[in-house]
Amino acid sequence: MKQDIHPKYTEVTVNCANCGNSFVTRSTRSTIKVDICNNCHPFYTGKQTLVDTAGRVERFNKRFAKATVGQQHAQ
Helix, strand or coil, rough: CCCCCCCCCCEEEEEEEECCCEEEEEEEECEEEEECCCCCCCCHHHHCCCCCCCHHHHHHHHHHHHHEEEEEEHH
């Protein structure tokens, strides 16, 4: 095998741009910056908001009913 063809694998600090959290991992890069980490991501913090899909479905059904009534009058 060829010698010295692999990049250096060292410990690096990962910095979060959103909350400022930092942690150490190993990588071939010198620094890693992430937009969001597990300390500030809504899924991990439990502050996740759920979208009201039931209201959207009802609104769609109302619009669809109006469209089908309009098509029946046209025929």
